[in-house]
Amino acid sequence: MRIMKRSSNINRRARGCVIIVAVMLWALNAVAAAPPKDSCIACHSTLPGQYGQPAKLFSADIHHQVGLSCADCHGGDRNDDSMNAMSPSKGFRGAPTKAQIPEFCGRCHSDPSYMRKFNPGLRTDQVSEYLTSVHGKRLKQGDSKVAVCVDCHSVHNIRAPSDPRAPVYPTNVAETCARCHADANYMKGYRIPTNQYALYKKSVHAAVLAGGDTSAPTCSTCHGNHGATPPGVSSVANVCGTCHAMNEQLFEKSPHGAAFAKMGLPGCVQCHSNHEIVKPADSWVGTDPKSLCLTCHVKGDNGYAAAQAIGGGLDKLKAAYHDADAVLDTAERSGMEVSSARVELSSAHSDLIKARVAVHSFNAADVLKITNQGVDTSHKAYEAGIAALHERNYRRKGLAIALIAIVIAISGLYFKIRQMERST
Secondary structure: OHHHHHHHHHHHHHHHHHHHHHHHHHHHHHHHHOOOOOHHHHHHOOOOHHHHHHHHHHHHOHHHHOOOOHHHHHOOOOOOOOHHHHOHHHOOOOOOOHHHHHHHHHHHHOOHHHHOOOOOOOOOOHHHHHOOOHHHHHHHOOOOOOOOHHHHHOOOOOOOOOOOOOOOOHHHHHHHHHHHHOOOOOOOOOOOOOOHHHHHHOOHHHHHHHOOOOOOOOHHHHHOOOOOOOOOHHHHHHHHHOOOHHHHHHHHHOHHHHHHHHHOOOHHHHHHOOOOOOOOOHHHOOOOOOOHHHHOOOOOOHHHHHHHHHHHHHHHHHHHHHHHHHHHHHHHHOOOOOHHHHHHHHHHHHHHHHHHHHHHHOOHHHHHHHHHHHHHHHHHHHHHHHHHHHHHHHHHHHHHHHHHHHHHHHHHHHHHHHHHHHHO
16 A cells, blocks of 8 residues: 555656656747837837838738848847937947948948848848949948839838739739839939839830749840940940840841941840830831831841842741641541641741841841741641541541441342231
């Protein structure tokens, strides 16, 4: 009995120790999970208007999400609940002026060793690049209207550039730039257009971007972001060439490349514009009234003859491709096997795309070499489709003859049976 009683006491003590340890662990976890004290947030959250708004926005800020606080930017003591928390003796810097903002942000964002703790892949040359931009240069000259970090990234609710809600996310960049550049009153005195955003919204680039392709060009793609320097007239082709490399190479070697360079004309812009870049059409090339070639060339010159040949080659290939596609489509709907011809015809479509790119060489012989190849391929596919339709018709005739023979046989058998019945 004594042994059993002693064992029971031990068990009760063990359970008590387990409970005490569990409570201590819970308390430690609760302390660890509790957010660190931040008197700035606690105080400003209770204030109205502009004094309380930053604290309300800061919970969505990327800096807050990585563990930084108000004091990391503005200085001061986050653990002090008194007004002394904002004492200069405690490093309080307050809100910077607009001219101070690049340097203010750069204290961290230009320090590789510091930024490595948060995002090793984040560039740390943004401020130095910004100072080379038109915005940065004008800010140094005392122009307080130019964009600084917070004008594009926001202030107390700064989101990561990869966040679709961020003003610098690709689908939002144009609208962010337009806040200044589309405001005629704000831009008054700078002597630059304010219709760029309206024109860009009509462009094929904007349409592709709206369709979900975030690699499509927007303002920063062509003009840069932190080192925003508008491309000069002589560099427009280079800017376009960062994406349209083949077009650029062909254009540089073309007669237009040398002529435009000599006259100081921006190559791509002459036909494609700059902000309102609409989807190109084959009708741009040739000698019909819609042709852009007639903007400069007249009947009788070499350019007119080249345009006529190139436009004719494209039209011939499109017509041949369309005819072959229609015949194969009819054959497919009839249940005929034409997959090999379809594969062959796809190469003709590739030739059409190549020819449209080759147009930038403005060399009729080079373009026609491609279009003629596509025409030949289209003709072969067309012939394969016609052969399939002939096979279909042959099968249908054979089926009809077979059906007629079967009907005759059945009819003959029927009459024979009737004859036998009458004879019995």
